[in-house]
Each structure stands twice: as structure tokens, then as C-alpha cells.
Amino acid sequence: MARRALLGAAVLAWAGLALAAPVQPDLPPARKVAVAAGATQALSGTLKGYQLADYLIPLEAGQSVVMQLRTSNPSGYFNVDAPGATDGAMFIGSTSGNRFETVAPVSGDYLVRVYLMRNAARRNEVARYSLSVRAGAHPGKAAASDARVAGTPFHATASIRCMPAGGQPTTCEAGVIRREAGAGTVRITLPGGAVRHVAFADGKAVSSDGPAGLEVERAGDTSVITLGSGDRIEIPDALVTGG
Incomplete structure (x- = not known):
């Protein structure tokens, strides 16, 4: 009898924790946006609560890029992850502001995520945003005389x-x-x-x-x-x- 009581208490405790955990919305698929070299692309939308807006921006290694976020909510920010990153964003808006200017260190799709900070998200606040992305010219090519190390892509x-x-x-x-x-x-x-x-x-x-x-x-x-x-x-x- 005591064992059943303990089991019942454990089940109730687990259920209570599950109910207390915040419910995250389904993450929509990232939208891939190719920005022509030398051009600016404007991306806009509205977020509410824990909603996210994800964009994939293809860049070449050595290509410059400038991203600027404008939002109606002071708790609205964006992060940028390098292609294949698994251990943290290369840019975090909540600590670095709403402008990001860099040279792409590697070729691939850069994940740009627009979001509301937790304090605003849990109050179900709304943010209207506009994100401009300006891509620089394609990077220069290596000189033909710069030989590569055999069996590698490196000079x-x-x-x-x-x-x-x-x-x-x-x-x-x-x-x-x-x-x-x-x-x-x-x-x-x-x-x-x-x-x-x-x-x-x-x-x-x-x-x-x-x-x-x-x-x-x-x-x-x-x-x-x-x-x-x-x-x-x-x-x-x-x-x-x-x-």
C-alpha cells in the first residue's frame, strides 16, 4: 500500500512539473533569403510572445554583411549563428545591440533569429520588426600563382x-x-x-x-x-x- 502511495505521489509530482513548464510554440521553418551582392533586402513581420522569426542568409567566406534591426518593442532583438554552429551564436543582440557588421568567416547559410526577450515574451507582448540585410561584393579570388597544399583546399x-x-x-x-x-x-x-x-x-x-x-x-x-x-x-x- 505504501509503495502504491509513493508511486501515485511521484506521478502527480511529474504531472505538476509538466503542467508548470512553459509551452513553446512550434518553430516555423526558416525562410531562406538570398541577398544579391551590393544589394539590401528588407525583412519584416510581427512577433507575439515566444514566437520566433528565422531566416537563412547565404554568404561566401570573405563577403561583408551588415544587418540592422528596427522594432516597436525595446525587448526585440536578433541573433546570428554561423553555418553548422552548435555551441552558441556568433552575434547576440541582447548584449551587442541591434546592428551587426562582419565579414563572413565561412561560406554557407547564416541563421538569423528575431525574437522577444523572455521578460516580454512571458507577458505575451507584440513586436513589429524590420530587419535590413546588406551583402557586400563577392570576395576576391586567390591568385593563380598561389599554389595549394596537395590534397587540401589550403594555400x-x-x-x-x-x-x-x-x-x-x-x-x-x-x-x-x-x-x-x-x-x-x-x-x-x-x-x-x-x-x-x-x-x-x-x-x-x-x-x-x-x-x-x-x-x-x-x-x-x-x-x-x-x-x-x-x-x-x-x-x-x-x-x-x-x-
């Missing part, structure tokens, strides 16, 4: 100094795809196997596909980069430019 590979978040200094494997005028993308394999891409423009590191962007310091002829994940990498100028 050069190297072991570079790195330090995982909370870890000890070590080395990471990196490869670069170079483009014109000091532009390119460096692919880094971190200890543990995670992969990050860092985009360069005019020889300077400008963006990463990891969570929360990056910070850059200069040490001689090296870019010392701290990723939003806390990982630290050192990329020599010679790897990027070939000089």
Missing part, C-alpha cells in the same frame, strides 16, 4: 601556438585559404577537435564563426586572438599573406 598549413580555455599552451593545426589584398580565412583545429574559422581583411583578423566573436591584440608580426569561447590562438601574418 598553406602550419602548427600555431594556441591555448584552450582554462588549459595550458599547446599547438593547433591551421590552414589558410588566401584571397586578394590580405584577405583570407584561417581554419583552426582546437585541442579536442573543435574547428574555428577566422576571417581576415587587409591582413587583420575581423571575425570568427565561434560564439560571441573575438578580440584581437598584436604582438609583433602575430595576431593574438581570444575567441568568445575563451580559446586563444596566435596567427602569424606570414600564414595569412604568404609573405
